Amino acid sequence: MILMGVIFAYLLGSIPTAVWYGKIFHGVDVRQHGSGNAGATNSLRTFGRKAGIIVLIIDFLKGFLAVLSARFFFSDTTLDKYLFLMMGIAAVIGHLYPVFAQFRGGKGVATALGVIAASFPMTVILCLVVFLIIVFITKYVSLGSMISALAFPIQIAFNVWGINPDHDPYYLAFGSFLCLILVFTHRHNIQRLMKGTENKIGAKK
Known part of the structure; x- marks a missing residue:
């Protein structure tokens, strides 16, 4: 199964x-x-x-x-x-x-x-808020995606070690792995961000 x-x-x-x-x-x-x-x-x-x-x-x-x-x-x-x-x-x-x-x-x-x-229905709300704030400020969708992905395991970490000590630590491993996957898929975006050549949302072609 x-x-x-x-x-x-x-x-x-x-x-x-x-x-x-x-x-x-x-x-x-x-x-x-x-x-x-x-x-x-x-x-x-x-x-x-x-x-x-x-x-x-x-x-x-x-x-x-x-x-x-x-x-x-x-x-x-x-x-x-x-x-x-x-x-x-x-x-x-x-x-x-x-x-x-x-x-x-x-x-x-x-x-x-x-x-x-x-x-994690409640967790996704903060991830979306982080994404929207970053994209609104920088106009970079890729940067907003990566930072919001990082916010996910951070929230789980607070539950594991802080707010809810009984929260399953396997959830933290899951959140961290998911974050690493998304950062990896954006590796070329990271290079373009460092070079200043990354596309901005709403920018004219």
């Missing part, structure tokens, strides 16, 4: 929303345009606001439903307490390396956000 759950989550995460949207409605592969990323931000820049919103929502739902499916359909396993964490990670990895799109996916932000929303 555990393996089945992880495979299901990976396949769900592998749905290449941006790639399929671009090919169906525009006849092009979004990965050949803009930043080359198969995600909501590049869909927004390449195809417009409608595409960006649709891709964002579906990618979010991939992570959200992966976690919910762990809780509702695989709760009979002895590791049900941690299965939703494993399936959440599997969904994000599926988005990064989708079997349905030559293993070339997006950066996992929207899918990870869905995982966090389903796993």
Whole structure:
């Protein structure tokens, strides 16, 4: 059951929303345009606001439903307490390396956000606030994504060692791993940020 759950989550995460949207409605592969990323931000820049919103929502739902499916359909396993964490990670990895799109996916932000929303509903609120503040101040979506990802394990750490000492430390490992994944997928953005060549949201091409 555990393996089945992880495979299901990976396949769900592998749905290449941006790639399929671009090919169906525009006849092009979004990965050949803009930043080359198969995600909501590049869909927004390449195809417009409608595409960006649709891709964002579906990618979010991939992570959200992966976690919910762990809780509702695989709760009979002895590791049900941690299965939703494993399936959440599997969904994000599926988005990064989708079997349905030559293993070339997006950066996992929207899918990870869905995982966090389903796993820790209150935590996601602060992550969104941090993201919006950083993007509003700097106009860098990538920077907002990375800092909000860092805010996630920090909040869990407060629960583990501070506010709620009984909070499971495995949650901290999960949050830290998810944060590291997102920082890794933004490694090229980090280089561009350091060089001052990173794209700003709303900037003219």
